[in-house]
Amino acid sequence: MNLLNGSIQIERLSGRSVPSGCCRFLLRRRIMTKSKKAFLDKYKHPLWQKRRLEIFEKAKFQCQMCYLEDKTLHVHHQYYEYGKDPWDYPDESLHCLCEDCHKKAESNKKALKELAKIFPPYDAGEMLGYMYVVYKEIT
Numbered sequence: 001m002n003l004l005n006g007s008i009q010i011e012r013l014s015g016r017s018v019p020s021g022c023c024r025f026l027l028r029r030r031i032m033t034k035s036k037k038a039f040l041d042k043y044k045h046p047l048w049q050k051r052r053l054e055i056f057e058k059a060k061f062q063c064q065m066c067y068l069e070d071k072t073l074h075v076h077h078q079y080y081e082y083g084k085d086p087w088d089y090p091d092e093s094l095h096c097l098c099e100d101c102h103k104k105a106e107s108n109k110k111a112l113k114e115l116a117k118i119f120p121p122y123d124a125g126e127m128l129g130y131m132y133v134v135y136k137e138i139t
């Protein structure tokens with residue numbers, strides 16, 4: 001893609017003219033925003049609403065980490081796979097969590113993703129062993 005084509009595509013998307021020097025960045029940002037919106041719209045889909053209710057019912061409307069029942073509940077995806085819809089995950093990977101525990105779980109998932117960039121897959125066993133030792137020390 002050359003900058004001129006990028007500029008034309010952005011004009012078509014936004015209806016505005018943009019400086020050609022930042023076309024590539026803006027085009028990528030625009031596409032990411034559209035795809036993120038499409039992804040977030042899936043959480044309004046009736047299939048997700050049904051699946052979400054199934055997970056809440058299975059957990060008896062109780063957070064699976066702190067066991068509190070009087071907080072706003074969320075369904076946490078343990079992981080995401082490219083191309084899958086939010087409702088296309090097995091029960092074992094979906095967790096009913098309260099708002100606070102969901103924030104912690106999302107934060108932990110981000111930290112694990114960063115670790116996964118550092119450790120090659122053949123070190124996963126060693127990493128899990130180390131995590132177990134640290135977990136036992138802090139609990």
Ligand SMILES: [Zn+2]
Binds near residue numbers: 101
């Ligand atoms: Zn909780």
